Amino acid sequence: xxxxxxxxxxxxxxxxxxxxxxxxxxxxxxxxxxxxxxxxxxxxxxxxxxxxxxxxxxxxxxxxxxxxxxxxxxxxxxxxxxxxxxxxxxxxxxxxxxxxxxxxxxxxxxxxxxxxxxxxxxxxxxxxxxxxxxxx
Amino acid sequence: xxxxxxxxxxxxxxxxxxxxxxxxxxxxxxxxxxxxxxxxxxxxxxxxxxxxxxxxxxxxxxxxxxxxxxxxxxxxxxxxxxxxxxxxxxxxxxxxxxxxxxxxxxxxxxxxxxxxxxxxxxxxxxxxxxxxxxxx
Numbered sequence: 001x002x003x004x005x006x007x008x009x010x011x012x013x014x015x016x017x018x019x020x021x022x023x024x025x026x027x028x029x030x031x032x033x034x035x036x037x038x039x040x041x042x043x044x045x046x047x048x049x050x051x052x053x054x055x056x057x058x059x060x061x062x063x064x065x066x067x068x069x070x071x072x073x074x075x076x077x078x079x080x081x082x083x084x085x086x087x088x089x090x091x092x093x094x095x096x097x098x099x100x101x102x103x104x105x106x107x108x109x110x111x112x113x114x115x116x117x118x119x120x121x122x123x124x125x126x127x128x129x130x131x132x133x134x135x136x
Numbered sequence: 137x138x139x140x141x142x143x144x145x146x147x148x149x150x151x152x153x154x155x156x157x158x159x160x161x162x163x164x165x166x167x168x169x170x171x172x173x174x175x176x177x178x179x180x181x182x183x184x185x186x187x188x189x190x191x192x193x194x195x196x197x198x199x200x201x202x203x204x205x206x207x208x209x210x211x212x213x214x215x216x217x218x219x220x221x222x223x224x225x226x227x228x229x230x231x232x233x234x235x236x237x238x239x240x241x242x243x244x245x246x247x248x249x250x251x252x253x254x255x256x257x258x259x260x261x262x263x264x265x266x267x268x269x270x271x272x
Contacts, residue, residue: 006187051142
């Protein structure tokens with residue numbers, strides 16, 4: 001039975017990375033691991049590991065992305081909650097069998113990880129991402 | 137220097153606990169530790185530990201609370217992000233010295249823990265809670 005092992009990250013949409021780091025890195029003292037351009041998500045992401053999880057600051061790099069629309073409609077704030085799972089395909093099959101509405105019925109594969117989103121209508125308005133690391 | 141050690145919890149506002157557990161516990165497979173009435177916050181809270189953190193499902197128990205207003209205005213969803221710190225007073229003094237706007241300039245003390253909120257204007261729209269466990 002597939003299971004969740006931890007919170008992988010909490011993603012926060014911000015209008016620009018540098019200004020956001022003034023708070024999350026400088027004031028709060030989180031460590032900035034790196035900033036990465038993620039073209040597939042039309043965003044730039046700052047990764048700040050904390051404990052076994054990460055805070056991710058996500059800045060849209062194109063006006064036509066979901067993240068850009070979120071920022072335009074709601075302003076900056078928490079965007080999604082990502083759990084790490086030990087068997088993503090198994091978890092998606094299980095959720096589907098239970099009638100849970102999914103955004104991605106099959107995993108999206110990115111370098112080093114695969115992921116899928118659950119529809120927020122299924123999860124109290126929370127956009128939940130499921131994430132499995134891919135070992136080399 | 138005070139520092140953050142981990143994500144303590146992510147709080148999610150829900151209209152009722154039982155329905156929310158259908159997703160978070162039954163479908164997603166998170167373990168329900170317990171449900172607690174928190175009169176000081178005018179809410180009932182379901183605690184679902186995952187890894188070193190928790191998901192907290194928060195249901196308002198009064199119409200005049202901040203959580204009730206959040207639910208009425210925005211609907212269910214992520215409400216706040218809580219970090220555990222090793223020295224809450226030190227962290228608050230440090231944030232204040234850096235000009236970060238706080239909701240609570242001194243800790244609120246609850247059974248087993250003390251906490252304070254940072255104003256979301258300071259933190260990209262995210263309501264950030266800081267939390268320190270109190271040892272007996």
